[in-house]
Amino acid sequence: MSLADILIVEAAGRLADGEIDSVSLTEAVIERAVFTEAELHCYLTIDREGALRQAAASDQRRANGEARGLLDGIPLALKDNMCTRGLETTAASQILAGYVPPYDAHIVERLRAGGAVIVGKTNLDEFAMGSSTENSAYGPTRNPWDPDRVPGGSSGGSAAAVAVGSALGAFGSDTGGSIRQPASLCGVVGVKPTYGRVSRYGLIAFASSLDQIGPLARSVEDAAILLEAVWGHDGRDATSYSGAYPNLHSTLSRGVEGMRIGVVKEFTGEGFERAVESTVAANLDHLADAGADIVEVSVPTADVALSAYYLIAPAEASANLARFDGVRYGNRVPGETTEEMMAATRAAGFGPEPIRRILLGTYALSAGYYDAFYGKAQQVRARLIHEFAAAYESVDVLISPTSPTVAFELGARVDDPLAMYLSDICTLPCNLSGDPAMSVPVGLDESGLPIGLQVMAPPLGEEKMFAVGAEVERRAGFSAMPQVGAMA
């Protein structure tokens, strides 16, 4: 088995024991990428030299007895909407082709400080707008379990890279399910922490009140290691949480004995594949066996959450993407006047999905429609927050499928935006509420495609969420890995 296939926790142990070094670990990962990229296209940029330099530096630190902790020397991937100083950052958009940020995102600073090796920048739906990674200006990423299918999105590149071993772990951003849904479709663990747990400074904004950075990994424990390495208060993000941050590790073995676990009844039925529902049901039985009390819970407004989401997210996006105007950075299409230049630059630089959402959000905010659309959506959001809070008065965590379906085929939903948007039906409510949620792989359907289970928790409830996630993982015993064509 290649070093590219081992867990972060194992790699960290073997690095500490001096049994392996970071350079050989990083080489194994890059070699895996070389074999898989042609077919999967997980990465937009692979920083081979940079990664090997960082790996060598890590080995040097270790030799000097100055290792910096669990992630020192571990090769990781970053979604390409996180700014990396000196390394091209495009958000998978033509308008940012060739853009080299003059600063590092907070998460990048944290990872560098921890000694992690940044292998490269992974593919995504343009500006993280999508659920399939087909909306990338640089071509889609494919699902390692079936290259004719999508990896999910928008963090599809990160999810596929982790699944296939071209990174030991990765970070993505989740605005409506963009970490959890691709994690589910690629058979890996994906976590969206409570809004504000990970600083957004340096994350190219899609919808500021919904965006949250989180890890993708091959185990719940690895996900915990990655999250603990980057979360914490940051004074450069006013929405960053300044309270206490729990120790996740200690909760992984807690189990679910005596916990009350709610099943959201709105996340079943029409549009949900049978294999998905039966697998989730089987795993609920496991949790009951483990001593949890399973109850049905209703979050009525979850049914209209999608509608509220597709008003709020585009509205914020319409302002967040206004800065891409060809004036200070990025690409410019010439024009006679500033106005013409900007209009031409934006029309040519943005792909159809960003344009669709900018128009949608601009409309929802414009005079005469604000109250009926954006204003009302915010009230629905408030109501949803109250309903979740009420639900958590009687249960510790909530459970649902992460995605109503397994990975779908490329092109299946591109011409039907609404159908695509429905992929996020189970995940986006937690973005509206700001609550933490994670996806844990629990099995494969009859055609061998991964199924994920979502664990949701109240605000700042990551401890319980990880405890349950770890128990789900132990009971499901999911260990399959995708086999990609010429994989070494």
Next chain:
Amino acid sequence: MTTWEPVIGIEVHVELKTVSKMFCGCAVGFGEEPNTSVCPVCLGLPGALPVTNGRAIEWITAVGRALDCSISPRSVFHRKNYFYADLPKNYQISQFDIPVCRDGHLEVDVDGETISVGIERAHMEEDTGKSRHVGDGGRIHGARATQLDFNRSGVPLVEIVSRPDIHSAAAARAYAQELRSVVAELGVSDARMEEGSIRFDANVSVRPAGSGTLGTKVEIKNMNSFRSLERAVDYEIDRQVRLLEDGGEVILETRHWDEEAGVTHSMRTKEGSSDYRYFTEPDLLPLVLDEAWVQEISARLPELPAARRRRYTEMGLEPGAVAVLSAAEPEIRRLFDSAVAAGSAPAATANWVTGEITAALRRQDRSVAETGLDGETVAELVDMVAAGDVSASAAKEVLSGVLDGEGMPHQVAEARDLLQMSDAAALESIVDGVLSENADAVERYRGGETKVLGFLVGAVMRSSAGKADPKLTNQLLRQRLES
């Protein structure tokens, strides 16, 4: 024929002189090299986030309290969306329905009478960068390109919106000047019009006198002195009246003041500027200002110009003196206050500090502090003049001696031998001497030829080398002659 009533509201943008910008740590400064005080936040780079400058919030609260505004216990920032090259994010972080300050007013003196101008709101926002239109004369039209400098981008701005309570160009100017002196007094802004650290836009409309409805308003911009503000408003009132009397109609628009030509002309406004699509800024948390904190700020406010004028008037100063003293340098006003505190007579003291003392300091180009001049000293000088110890002209000499560090006024007067001889004893001997030397004059006086008194006074003056107190001399002579 109808008489027209102008209705004017004024919008003021005040740049705060915090050391760092509103939402980032870039230095706030005037006129360094272009694009040297910029960072991801104020350049609107992808991924950057704003964080509110606490001092700016403290200062807008002070401005609000100084204008008698109520401070919103909870207010929020909004995004004001419009595309313009000098606005890096293509939205301005501003405030919309819940500004920090609401419903205040400012008392303004307009030639003699005091009017109260309502303050609708004062809100916090960020400044834009600067555009330079290069090409033909740097004018917008015919410009070949626009150069952008973002050093000013993100500088804290307080926007103060008045109610349409102003009815003349003179009142508009007076309001602007009063508001400027308030923010200057608070020390929160350089408030220099020519440098753009305080900017005035005027909304002008006219209506038939007595009409209850407002006419169509025109916004005028680009006035860079109080004088040009007054001229521009005057011109615009005139333009609208003429337009209406010729049966035309005023259109809602923004007009640019052309200082040289002395006219306003219509300018093409931002497309869709009517629709800013305001929505709550999701990158910032709501602003919650608690009562106690606001009280604290209010308690720390300095004495404001209007209050000071009231105090001077209550001291019994004439309106003219009040105006002159109010307009004087802060150090001169402080010198006045401490002299009065030391028992000096207000009217005379006001005269001295704004007259002789200010003039002398200007001549020597020194500050009060540099000369060490204090209230005690001024009080002593003023008293000496009042008591007749020195003549008015001698007092000026005493002052220059004091300023040259020769000591307190009395010492200087003695050292320079400027004291008037006003103690009877010393004078009596001189008087007696003069009388004995001029027996014939005495005879003539006693014979009823009283006009010789003047000759005798002159004689006393001469032999006292001019130091005799004229009044006292007269008394003594009469006593002797009529006894």
Next chain:
Amino acid sequence: MPIEIDIGHVARLARLGLSEDDLEMYRRQLGTILEHASRVQSVATDDVEPTSHPLGLTNAFRADEVRPSLDRGEVLSQAPDHADGYFVVPPALEIE
């Protein structure tokens, strides 16, 4: 409810210079999405006060302190056009 969309106006507000065909395509797509989105209007919300932040946090201030700015050369190196230390754009048609 049937949703009327002046797509040309919306595109102008958003500074998107789109072709007539594209505008028409987006108008249709927005119609479908907004029809679905208008479900929000069916939810009773009079009883809830709008929540601006998921955790209900307030007041995050920074101290009024100067932090280092960026190197101008590095900043301008990303600009489509610049001269003499300024960013350069074609002349503005509209006056701010």
